[in-house]
Amino acid sequence: MPAWVQDGVNEYLKRFPRDLTIDIVDIPLGNRSKSASPKTAIEQETKNILSQIDDRDFVVALEVNGRMISTEKLATQLDHWRMEGLQVALLVGGPDGLGDACRQRANAQWSLSALTLPHPIVRVLLVEQLYRAWSITQNHPYHRA
Numbered sequence: 001m002p003a004w005v006q007d008g009v010n011e012y013l014k015r016f017p018r019d020l021t022i023d024i025v026d027i028p029l030g031n032r033s034k035s036a037s038p039k040t041a042i043e044q045e046t047k048n049i050l051s052q053i054d055d056r057d058f059v060v061a062l063e064v065n066g067r068m069i070s071t072e073k074l075a076t077q078l079d080h081w082r083m084e085g086l087q088v089a090l091l092v093g094g095p096d097g098l099g100d101a102c103r104q105r106a107n108a109q110w111s112l113s114a115l116t117l118p119h120p121i122v123r124v125l126l127v128e129q130l131y132r133a134w135s136i137t138q139n140h141p142y143h144r145a
Helices: 003-013 038-051 071-084 100-105 119-137
Strands: 058-068 088-092 108-111
Touching: 003 119, 038 100, 058 100, 071 119, 088 119
Parallel strands: 058 088, 058 108
Antiparallel strands: none
C-alpha cells in the first residue's frame, strides 16, 4: 500500500482504545497472468482468506450487492460485538471480488457503496468508519466534526 494509505490507517488506529484492537491482514492476490483464469485466482484468494478466519469469528463480507448500513447502525453493531466479546472479520475481496465460499461463510454482507472503490481507499474508509462508530458509542465529539 502507498505511504498515504498507511499514514491514514495509522492515524485512526492510534485513536482506538486498547481494548478495541484492529488487525489488518494482507492476503496475497491470486495469479492474474494472461494464462491464468480469474476463477483460479479467486479460488486461491478464497482459500487464503478462509485460512485466516477462526470458526468462532463473526464474518462480514464486503460486497457490492450487500446491505447498505449507516454509520449509526455500524456504531450499534460495533457496540453489540464488543458486548458479546466477538472477534469480527471484515472481508474485502480482490479485483474480481470474493469467492462463493467467503460469501457462504459470512454472517452478513455489507456494501460500502454502489461505487467501485480501490483497495487503498477501502482500507482507510473502513478504519475511519470504525473509529467514527466507536466515537458515537462513546459520545465523543469526533462524530459531529
